Amino acid sequence: MNKLCLLGVVVGLALQTAYADSPSQGPQNKDAFVADLLARMTLDEKIGQLRLIAIGGEMTHQRIEAEIAAGRIGGTFNSVTRADNRPMQDAAQRSRLKIPMFFAYDVIHGHRTQFPISLGLAASWDMDAIALSARTSTAEAAADGIDMTFGPMVDISRDPRWGRISEGFGEDTHLVSKIARVMVENIQGPSPANPDRMMASAKHFALYGAIEGGRDYNTVDMSPQRMFQDYLPPYRATVDAGAGGMMVALNSINGVPATSNTWLMQDVLRKQWGFKGVTISDHGAIHELIKHGVASDDREGAKLAIKAGIDMSMNDQAYGEHLPGLLKSGQISQADIDNAVREVLGAKYDMGLFANPYLRIGKAQDDPADVNAESRLHxxxxxxxxxxxxxxxxxxxxxxxxxxxxxxxxxxxxxxxxxxxxxxxxxxxxxxxxxxxxxxxxxxxxxxxxxxxxxxxxxxxxxxxxxxxxxxxxxxxxxxxxxxxxxxxxxxxxxxxxxxxxxxxxxxxxxxxxxxxxxxxxxxxxxxxxxxxxxxxxxxxxxxxxxxxxxxxxxxxxxxxxxxxxxxxxxxxxxxxxxxxxxxxxxxxxxxxxxxxxxxxxxVPLYYSHLSIGRPFTPGHPGNYSSQYFDSEQGPLYPFGYGLSYTDFSLSDVSLSSKRLSRDGKVTASINVRNVGKVAGETVVQLYLRDVAASMARPVKELKHFRKVMLKPGESQTLTFDIVEGDLKFYNQQLVRAAEAGQFTVMIGLDSQDVKEATFELL
CATH class of the missing domain: 3.40.50.1700 (Glycoside hydrolase family 3 C-terminal domain)
Incomplete structure (x- = not known):
């Protein structure tokens, strides 16, 4: 390495160190550092940063370390101890520019201590409990030298045939979106550069939970209105919460795989939502573009993915083998590569790795004697x-x-x-x-x-x-x-x-x-x-x-x-x-x-927030010429939001502060909940809304607010929920999110089925 280049590295690292303790100083600090480093990288080093390699795959540890030292790997996943990660970070520090590695893992509902699966966490309807699980899991993972988790998984799923429904937070847009935000905030904390925090890479963008027939890796065919109304909001919630990464789904969307979907990755994620983080393909997904039938070979797959905006290629050789030739032939531009590398370097900056490549790995003498020690559990x-x-x-x-x-x-x-x-x-x-x-x-x-x-x-x-x-x-x-x-x-x-x-x-x-x-x-x-x-x-x-x-x-x-x-x-x-x-x-x-x-x-699919239809089944009325299965009892076995207690709760009627809601005002819905049993207990009071007559069919009800409340025997509490215009908005036929004047029904209950009702009008 020549003296000038060495001086540039030293200056760059000094810059990062100066900014590490005050990430709030502004994006220009990060941007200047990344731009300086990017300008000094060779093409091979840039492409190396776009490779995310699986530990335990085809390459030996020795080969991986050699590739890292040559600047040809940007990150790895599935190594879960400091002792495993330290030699790889050492190898990165032997590379020409000493660009640090990051180490990722699927920390979904626990690391060493396992909390309930994500679907179980959602059943708590308790954001404090979910936050505690995320903070604890993150602290354990960071203590093992992990910088990024491939989570939270925020795919809406309404088909229990799909095995990965266990990995997500259920069927409801509002509940999953709220949990998504809490998870990201507690994984990343005040900053993903803190040594006891990680970067969150939310997944699977997008619509993975809506795969046809509940059969994994299948296709998704969906109207734009349903996408934006029901399925996309949880991913948006992770972006709004500051998630540093986004893992891209394996499925196609209306015939276009997410991995090559420029509309999804650029128009929606980057331009509409303002996502500033790193995007990561799912495992082998770029190669799978061939099987999707949109690429003739890996060369074309690499071109489609990089131009769509896939920054890192997970366990896939396509970028390493084909990006140089694609650039030379003019099929991709230098900007396509640089844009991706910029996001990878930016993510490493945000994780604090330029300031200290060993931030979470620490020193060998501080490694736990037994990584599975009981004392490491919570x-x-x-x-x-x-x-x-x-x-x-x-x-x-x-x-x-x-x-x-x-x-x-x-x-x-x-x-x-x-x-x-x-x-x-x-x-x-x-x-x-x-x-x-x-x-x-x-x-x-x-x-x-x-x-x-x-x-x-x-x-x-x-x-x-x-x-x-x-x-x-x-x-x-x-x-x-x-x-x-x-x-x-x-x-x-x-x-x-x-x-x-x-x-x-x-x-x-x-x-x-x-x-x-x-x-x-x-x-x-x-x-x-x-x-x-x-x-x-x-x-x-x-x-x-x-x-x-x-x-x-x-x-x-x-x-x-x-x-x-x-x-x-x-x-x-x-x-x-x-x-x-x-x-x-x-x-x-x-x-x-x-x-x-x-x-x-x-x-299946059976979910509470289905659209209104012209011939609904009405309990107690003859079933002919109504929407039903004639050979089964109608409705769910247990509805969304259902759950009993060892005590009983009663609800008063719903009281509204006004029968009319102005665009800049609010209507406050009140209800009194009383513990009429013999022991103390908690319950979740849920508020649903229905748009009675709109320009297009709307759900029969949608969860908009909920509150978990603890009551002693005989104790009661009046709960209030403020309803504003934003609660009434939906994506119309022009894909404009707006609220339409007219009548709305407020429904409050202890589950989605047994509710008390009142009505108001939006002016």
Whole structure:
């Protein structure tokens, strides 16, 4: 390296150091630094910054370090310790310009400590709990040398057949958007340059949750109005919250893959929303443009992606192999490359890595002796959050809470399943550190011997499911399958039940059944578990069904057989203790469903905010010539927003401050909520709006506000919600977001179905 070049690097690093402690001084500081560095980079170094490489892929660690030292890799993902990351950062500091690496990972609902899966977090309807989970997970990941998370995942999904519904926050635009903002704010904190914070790279932009048929990686065909009204707002919320990154979806949108979609990446993301961060392709997505049928080869795929605005290529060779030739031939411009590199360098600046490449890696002497040490976990926080996410779906004859001196038969294939407690995308979580339901129940009672356990059934005997899970995790299937006959397992369960006062049945899905690429054509419990529930019901003993799953299930028959049903999702490292807290009444459940539970898969998609239609089904009226399935009971098994408590709440009628709303004014909706039960409890009061007559069909209701409130027995509180013009706006036929004059219905309830109503007029 010549002296002049070395001096430039030193000056540049000094500039970054000077600005690192005061990022609020203005974008010109960052821009000047990045522009200076960019001007001194060779073409090969620039293209190297656009490569995001998987650890554990085709390249050895030695090859990766050599490529980094040569300036040919910009970041890696899937290395999760300081000791793993330090040699790669050392290699970057041996490169000509010493441009630091960043290290990314999928920290979705926990890092070492696992919180409930994202769908479970959404069931809390509790922004403080969600913020706590994000801050804690981020601090743990940063302490392991991770600079960026591929999250939050904010895809709206209304099709539970899709396995990745478990990874998102449900079906509702307002709720998911609010959670999206909270997640980004608590992942990045005041600045992603803080050593205990990371950069958030939201995903999957865009519309991934709307894939056709719930079949992963499938197409999306959608009107612009529905896009902008229902599906795009959560991504916009992450941008408004300052997310530094955006991961691009694998699906096509109206025939154009997101990875080559200039309208999506430039017109919407950059120009309309003002996104200033780095965009990252999903895994291998540029190569997959060939399979989408829009590129003839990787060369054309690279051209389409870079011109669309894909900054970094994740685990894909197309940029490295083809961008130089494309530039030489004039098929892309130098500006196309420079624009992408500028965003990558800017992201590294924002992460604080130019000021200190070892900001999160630290010194070797400070590395933990045991990365999986118990002292590195945050069990109290995990238990606290997990309790708030559990949803009581049924409680006939006050079967719950259980008495701690009762004899309990705990039965089911998920009763003692430490791996499954962690859920999908469990990052660096260790199964042996998770608390199973069996552990949790025995921890909660004075005499653990009063909790007897029997497996009762294998989770499934379906060969296709077994083969699918075994392909990804053969050891899990091997350990989870009991070689005894189904009848022998049930007989053992019945023997345990005979001596019990109450039966607790832990049933649901393996976590691998509700994950990426894990789409299902049926939503039933596997038949082995259906047979188990039927056999347990026949004992006549009180039956509590504890669900562990990552999607809504069609459990109509089983919920009729059970006396109580508790939805626990996959509740994380402290899941067993948290579930026991609720089962024994040490914590009063307050969760509400963030997604509709259908009666059958044939109803899918089924969601509460569907558009008004000309011939709606009306309960109590003949079904002929109305929108219905004639061979099924209509409506959901459990509606969006539903969830019971160990106490009861009553609501007054809705009171409005005015029957008219001016454009610059507000109408205040008031309702009194009273705890009419015998114990203290929390509930979520939800406000929905309906535009009665508009220029185009509008949803029958839309969530606009909600409030979680704790009340003692006999206590009441009057809640107020301010409704303004912005709450009434929608994207019309011209894609203009506006509110139209006319009548609106206000609906307030404890779920989306059972509501109190009032009306007002927008002038």
């Amino acid at each position: 069990r109290a926080e995990a238990r606290d959050v997990a309790r708030r996410t559990l949803v009581l779906l049924k409680n006939q004859k006050q079967t719950l809470p259980l008495k701690k001196d009762a004899r309990i038969a705990l039965i089911g294939p998920l009763a003692d399943a430490p791996d499954d407690m962690l859920g999908s995308w469990s990052a660096a979580g260790v199964a042996t550190q998770s608390v199973t339901l069996l552990n949790g129940l025995r921890n909660a009672v004075a005499d653990p011997a009063k909790v007897t356990y029997a497996k009762g059934a294998n989770l499934t005997d379906d060969r296709a499911t077994l083969d699918f899970i075994a392909h990804f995790n053969p050891e899990h299937v091997k350990q989870a399958i009991d070689p005894r006959s189904g009848q022998a397992l049930i007989d053992e369960a019945l023997a345990a039940a005979r001596d019990a006062d109450v039966i607790v049945a832990a049933v649901g899905e393996w976590r691998g059944m509700t994950h990426e690429s894990a789409s299902r054509v049926a939503l039933d419990l596997p038949r082995t578990q259906q047979a188990l529930i039927t056999a347990l019901r026949a004992t006549g003993k009180p039956l509590v069904m504890v669900l562990m799953n990552g999607r809504p299930l069609t459990i109509g028959e089983q919920q009729r057989q059970a006396d109580a049903v508790l939805e626990t999702w996959y509740s994380g490292t402290e899941g067993g203790n948290a579930i026991a807290d609720v089962l024994f009444g040490d914590y009063n459940p307050s969760g509400k469903l963030p997604v509709t539970f259908p009666r059958s898969v044939g109803q």
